[in-house]
Amino acid sequence: DMNVLSNQLNLLPACLPTPHPSSPNFISRFRADVVQLVESSNTHKHSDTCYKYYNANRGDKKSCRMRMPRKLVPISTIDPYTGHISMRRSDSWINNFNEYIISACRSNMDIKFIWTGNDAKALVYYITDYVTKMSLSFHDTFSLVQKSITSLQNPNNQLDKENVIEKSRKLVLRCYNTLASQQELSGVQVASYLMNWDDHYTTHKFQGLYLIQTERFLQTELNEMRAKQNLEIASH
Structure with missing residues (x-):
């Protein structure tokens, strides 16, 4: 057991197993696991990617495109006029996360609650642009x-x-x-x-459609129809 524990301590938190709910002291283990994951995987560090579109020749202001560091928010609030939710933030360098999802997926994340129509449209645009780029x-x-x-x-x-x-x-x-x-x-x-x-999964079974054979069949039928029309015209 000591060897297993020693090996786990040398591993990255993302490579460690998620604490089992039936294990002793699950709550404390779960919290420690989340803290490790957040500190190792979900804390932002500036890199060249942050300034990917920065161009000094254009006079651009050098700012992180991940919007880091973020503004600290002492308490969570809801704007009664716009419905905008401002979640409490005590660390300006940690991305938003859900403790259960990050413990299960064991990777970095930046979760956001989609509340307004503008956020929903921005999300649809982002996903569409990302998957089609x-x-x-x-x-x-x-x-x-x-x-x-x-x-x-x-x-x-x-x-x-x-x-x-x-x-x-x-x-x-x-x-x-x-x-x-x-x-x-x-x-x-x-x-x-x-x-x-x-490479794909479907809820129903579909019949395969071979376009080349279909095109050849239609072309053959078209040629025969034209030949018949030419014969009819010639006979008259």
């Missing part, structure tokens, strides 16, 4: 595409004998492979791939 900037994308085009124009690539369709196919494929090789992958994506897990 490109991992590559436009100028990086253009540079990679230019690199692909240049490589295909290399005299060593024997493309002169190929037709336009084949050249176009190779160009698109080369651009796609170049961009795909530079895409960032999250830890969740990599783990799911290595564990051979599904």
